[in-house]
Amino acid sequence: MPTREEILEALKSVIDPEIRKDVVELGMVREITIGDDRVDVMISLTTGGCPLRNHFVVAVRKALRGLGVDECGVEFDVLSPEEKAALQKKLGMSSGLPTGDAAGLNAIRNVICVGSGKGGVGKSSLTVNLAAALVAEGKTVGVLDADVWGYSIPRMFGLGSDRPPISPQRKILPLESQGVKIMSIGFFVPEDSAVVWRGPMLHKALNQFLEDVEWGALDYLLIDLPPGTGDVSMTLAQLLPQAQFLLVTTPQPAAQKVAKRAAEMATKVSLDVLGVVENMSGFTTPGGERFPIFGEGGGQELADELDVPLFGKVPLTMPLRVQADAGVPIVAEDPSDPASQAVRQVARGLIAVEPQLPPVLEDLAELPVMQHEPKGASLPMA
Ligand SMILES: Nc1ncnc2c1ncn2[C@@H]1O[C@H](COP(=O)(O)OP(=O)(O)OP(=O)(O)O)[C@@H](O)[C@H]1O
Ligand SMILES: [Mg+2]
Incomplete structure (x- = not known):
């Protein structure tokens, strides 16, 4: 001991x-x-x-x-x-x-950080579509864009650079699109301006996004991480010890290795790895011919290696990209698209494994609070 x-x-x-x-x-x-x-x-x-x-x-x-x-x-x-x-x-x-x-954070049941280690594998695309898919499953969902340097969430949800309103309690209210509550640094800085925060400033900004934003009760808060490992994940792990990591990889062996490094980083900051999603898993022509453009099997291999589930394989489809650019996630626009179907399956998988902290939350309602007060003093219960 x-x-x-x-x-x-x-x-x-x-x-x-x-x-x-x-x-x-x-x-x-x-x-x-x-x-x-x-x-x-x-x-x-x-x-x-x-x-x-x-x-x-x-x-x-x-x-x-x-x-x-x-x-x-x-x-x-x-x-x-x-x-x-x-x-x-x-x-x-x-x-x-x-x-x-x-501190509204306590009313968030599941916090999932979507990360990869490598850029451009589809973290942001998956985050917005997964959010839309969880909404379609009847869940209340928020998305926090933690990619403070290269935010893309506002655009993918069709949100411009409107500033979020402030509540009478002086809390920032998230903007909404497709039934998802959304917060991004993109709402606060002029379009295309580079944010160069590091260290304490970054910590402060992320903290504000968590603490000063009125998220309300959420079943899921999805956090879109910047590419790579490092500062943002460290800070989030500290602020949200209950967060879990969902790793995105392409089927390529090289992408897998990078994703594994991200998993190692997650372990280092003691976040649990919830599972893997493979993105860009082949392309099927309208004629039905399938081309494994980025190879095969990377997602499963990574999942096996980490001993976590592979929640799904999301194919390359043109509408996914087109819809992201148009500001309406493909899952909301066309549920029959193969990518939408795959993301819906990922969402159902997440719901199925959801431990949601309750054993703890529920026992807590029952737990007596002991009071150690000096004799004679009365304790004002705030
Ligand atoms: N399954 C898919 N089918 C078609 N296009 C896709 C798919 N997944 C992602 N894309 C496209 O690939 C590009 C990169 O995706 P995205 O921005 O989601 O990746 P990312 O991992 O968030 O990147 P970054 O590391 O820069 O944050 C985008 O143009 C997106 O529209
Ligand atoms: Mg991104």
Whole structure:
């Protein structure tokens, strides 16, 4: 079993999504109990009814799994008024600590990052079509364009450079197209201007897209990643420990190797790889003759190697590209197109494997919140 110090070190990866600092620094780790084969952690929240509890359960379990601890209990109590006041002072906040209510992220059941390692394999095309396919399956869906350097999501959804409205609560409201809620840096910068953010600026921008956007309750948030690995994925993994990675590859062996590097990166930042989608899987002529333009079998091989499912093989079709350029995903425009059918199948596959965090979410509704308050003090439940 790891030591208390090792556990504390690992818990530094658990970020309070509202305060944006880790729970160790915030002094929110109340208790660590190391048993023979399990570890129990108690986290102190700013409010008993904090809707972010699920976020903490997932993040703590993930941090401990990284230390080889599979059995892990996460319990909660509430900071005493004195502790709250001290924390508020330490953070230099004048207007009270966040209560969790503002962080809508907790109402997102599945977060799927669509990535590849390599450019141009169809991540963005798949993201928009998969979003449309999940809507067709009756799901509520958002798309976050995390390709801050080469955003293409607004165009593929037929959205211009309209600025999203701001709610009375000062939240950014996503734009909508095809029943999908959409957020992209493209809504904020003049068309075709290059965004050069890196490091802290990038982190801040992505954080804002998650925290300051009123996503509301979503079954799925799909995140279109930029090509390559690196900064964006690292940041997202920190902000969204429950995110999973969907890898896009072409049937070519070379693309597969690159996609595998992306998978390795996902593992490094401890995001789970959910599965693989093969794109550009051959072209069938109107006469029915099939040409495997980019080779065969890459998706299956990658899936086998990573021991994850291959959710589908999406063929090359001209309407997919034409519709992306026209701003209406092919899945919404022509469900009979072979690419639409393949993407619909991917969507159904995702729904079928959806663990959705519930075991946790559901037990949480039942979990008592323990209160460690100094004698005599009354605890205002914010
Ligand atoms: N199955 C397909 N059939 C036809 N065209 C496709 C298909 N998939 C993608 N394309 C086209 O290939 C090009 C690249 O696709 P897309 O922009 O989705 O890739 P990407 O992986 O997001 O690229 P980047 O790495 O630059 O973000 C686009 O022109 C798109 O319309
Ligand atoms: Mg793209």
